[in-house]
Amino acid sequence: MRKALVGLIALAVFGVLGFLALTSPSAYRVIRAEAPAPSGNRSPDLENGRIMFYAGGCTSCHATPNQDDKLRLGGGYALKSPFGTFHVPNISPHKQDGIGGWSTADFIRAMHEGTSPDGRHYYPAFPYTSYQRMSADDLSDLFAFMQTLAPVEGRAPGHELPFPFNIRRGVGLWKLAFLDGQTFKPDPSKSASWNRGAYLVNGPGHCAECHSERNVAGAIVDDRRFAGGPDPEGRGVVPNITPHQTGIGGWAPEELATLLKTGETPLFDTVGGPMGDVVRNTAQLPDADRQAMAEYLLSLPPRPGFKGPE
Known part of the structure; x- marks a missing residue:
């Protein structure tokens, strides 16, 4: 009996140690890869950073609610999900309340690994599963652009998550399962514009994060990517x-590019809600980038849309 008890205690200790080892941010770095570094002796390109900022739709979630200036990134938006409510943080260049005290390396690591400068896991409500595709140079430019914006005081409240989702350390296991650590790799058989569209859609644009079904762990179901799914905030269905x-079968590339600029559909309707916020950002992109995104999206495998509960 005593030997059995000692064995159980030893097993529990090894289990705890194993959990702590596998869920450490440094363990992810060893198993996957270190976050990439920008090119040496390169000055940040603020105009490219501005493009990445609007491609990423940073204002949609991080702008302080109930104020007109969407470049005041004080956070505070409450993002409801099946796992609880996430309160979007301040990402303005405020030294204490935002990311003004971060280094470029801190920012790149957050975007690639979902890890904070003080070594905590970020929850994947922050879509680093898509941002990991971005190049280090683009992330460096994005960070430099964000540092030119106004600092905003104040911090968002803590997340409201039930057990076991409130155990942040467990996100380390989620990352090992669903965060591959790979940056975007161009397809040499495709055109430069197709590859640009693929990069913008899958990287900064993180379009699949909303327009896909997810499994019970909250990860995107690969064979349902871009085919629509339930709105995570319970507001119906996100379109295919x-x-x-x-979905968008039968649309011309010019029609999809127009939607990304004006919000107008080929049926003379106008998108609203969260997609309206997206369009306010994509409208700031160069025409060539919107056209590239349209080219890529219309090349995807056609998949039947999510029907929702019967």
């Missing part, structure tokens, strides 16, 4: 954006 008849 593959070229299926239930």
